[in-house]
Amino acid sequence: DAGVTQSPTHLIKTRGQQVTLRCSPKSGHDTVSWYQQALGQGPQFIFQYYEEEERQRGNFPDRFSGHQFPNYSSELNVNALLLGDSALYLCASSLARTEAFFGQGTRLTVV
């Protein structure tokens, strides 16, 4: 049983560009959450998707947007990249009211 898978594992982008990160949830999970983890900090909650809708959102600007597909996979989009967006982006999946399982993350570097 594959766990949570994220792609790509590493990515380098230029300031001002746009990026799309992808996440496939653990089999049977229907909820996907995204987190940003800057170096030396704990993960910060970005938003959560359930039934293809954004259900909760953390304190992130509108440049951060997402989508959930009918097969429960999800994308995180970040527009107008800033140097400060450089971080490890983590995806977590869960089934309603159960614990979340995390992927290994996508390391985004903005130059």
Added chain:
Amino acid sequence: DAKTTQPPSMDCAEGRAANLPCNHSTISGNEYVYWYRQIHSQGPQYIIHGLKNNETNEMASLIITEDRKSSTLILPHATLRDTAVYYCIVSWKNQAGTALIFGKGTTLSVSS
């Protein structure tokens, strides 16, 4: 903001029990205590969670005080592979799942 307070670091000798404390004095009645750990450059790994009763699984034990204002994660026989950042998180279970608000965690160093 995170609703928990943890010591920034702890040391433990290999083979001994590691007891990681967490304070969550503002926890509400329907909020759970979750523990995750993160080994360097990997995604966080779920360890255990509880509401009011003590819990045990193959990885650890969770002891929650009667007033629920603090808890302790116990790794009964720590190994070098348990060296990681441990996060104590208080959260409620909504219909869609649990959004986790991480703090800075405790860096546990296990040495031989």
